[in-house]
Amino acid sequence: MANNTELKLFKTKKSIRDFVTSQKQAGKVVGFVPTMGALHQGHISLIQKSLEETNITVVSIFVNPTQFGPNEDLHKYPKTLENDLEICSKNGVSAVFNPDVAEMYSTPENKMFMVVPPDFYNKKLCGLGRPGHFDGVATVVTKLFNIIPAQKAYFGQKDAQQLFILKKMAEDFFIPIEIITCPTKREPDGLACSSRNINLDKKSREIAPILYQTLNFIKSAYKDGKSDFSQLSKQLIEEIISKQQEISLEYFLAYDYSTFEKVDTLKNNTLIAIAAKINNVRLIDNIILE
Ligand code: AMP
Numbered sequence: 407m408a409n410n411t412e413l414k415l416f417k418t419k420k421s422i423r424d425f426v427t428s429q430k431q432a433g434k435v436v437g438f439v440p441t442m443g444a445l446h447q448g449h450i451s452l453i454q455k456s457l458e459e460t461n462i463t464v465v466s467i468f469v470n471p472t473q474f475g476p477n478e479d480l481h482k483y484p485k486t487l488e489n490d491l492e493i494c495s496k497n498g499v500s501a502v503f504n505p506d507v508a509e510m511y512s513t514p515e516n517k518m519f520m521v522v523p524p525d526f527y528n529k530k531l532c533g534l535g536r537p538g539h540f541d542g543v544a545t546v547v548t549k550l551f552n553i554i555p556a557q558k559a560y561f562g563q564k565d566a567q568q569l570f571i572l573k574k575m576a577e578d579f580f581i582p583i584e585i586i587t588c589p590t591k592r593e594p595d596g597l598a599c600s601s602r603n604i605n606l607d608k609k610s611r612e613i614a615p616i617l618y619q620t621l622n623f624i625k626s627a628y629k630d631g632k633s634d635f636s637q638l639s640k641q642l643i644e645e646i647i648s649k650q651q652e653i654s655l656e657y658f659l660a661y662d663y664s665t666f667e668k669v670d671t672l673k674n675n676t677l678i679a680i681a682a683k684i685n686n687v688r689l690i691d692n693i694i695l696e
Pocket residue numbers: 440441442443447448449451452560561562563564565588589590591592598599600601
């Protein structure tokens with residue numbers, strides 16, 4: 407349901423912190439939804455969850471340069487601020503924090519503190535293909551949590567490794583914020599909503615739902631009593647993924663989602679994660695077996 411509110415736009419750390427602090431002093435529970443903009447239904451589902459559970463929802467829109475590698479798509483990451491603000495306004499968001507890079511990173515690079523997740527969580531899945539990515543994510547989220555002292559923060563299951571790392575980080579650093587997991591929002595054909603989807607050309611967009619279909623094959627096989635992930639994944643790669651020339655598979659792996667150990671035998675709470683480039687657009691998706 408559309409829900410028009412007076413949306414406030416903040417550009418500086420001080421102004422958004424003052425706003426959030428005054429709301430809390432007035433007895434409000436503040437929900438925080440960090441994003442990189444180019445908002446889509448996935449982001450909106452996080453906003454809706456925050457609206458349900460809190461009194462005031464704050465969204466940050468910041469394309470964080472430190473989480474992109476030198477050869478990654480920072481320069482072509484979509485930027486649609488006007489439209490994003492309209493979406494926030496229509497969906498009941500109270501405030502948007504949209505700093506520029508200098509507001510978030512004023513220290514020269516050689517003197518900058520970074521939050522570096524342990525290799526155990528970092529050097530696997532997306533962390534292998536994107537070295538330094540989660541250092542950038544953990545660093546910017548720490549900064550954002552310090553700027554926006556909300557009681558609850560909303561993250562998507564779609565970025566399962568990111569969510570896992572941020573939960574561990576908040577726990578380890580005693581950050582007084584409750585991290586809420588939101589399910590992956592999908593297009594009608596199953597493709598996980600992503601800001602990068604608009605970079606897919608027509609053919610790539612047609613092929614892209616194969617990632618989710620592949621995950622669902624594992625889910626059905628598991629329901630049918632099969633548990634040998636190595637064998638199942640090998641078969642799916644041979645019979646489906648490698649048949650599509652446009653798809654370049656980065657990983658298709660199973661992890662225990664409570665310990666983040668790699669597993670070969672499927673059981674409940676196994677994270678099945680996939681990442682692939684489709685004509686150079688990098689997409690990720692996952693499911694958790696239950
Ligand atoms: P991003 O703007 O891509 O950094 O994403 C901001 C937040 O939205 C993260 O917590 C993501 O996990 C979440 N998100 C992105 N896509 C989806 C989706 N399809 N469903 C649910 N959450 C999502």
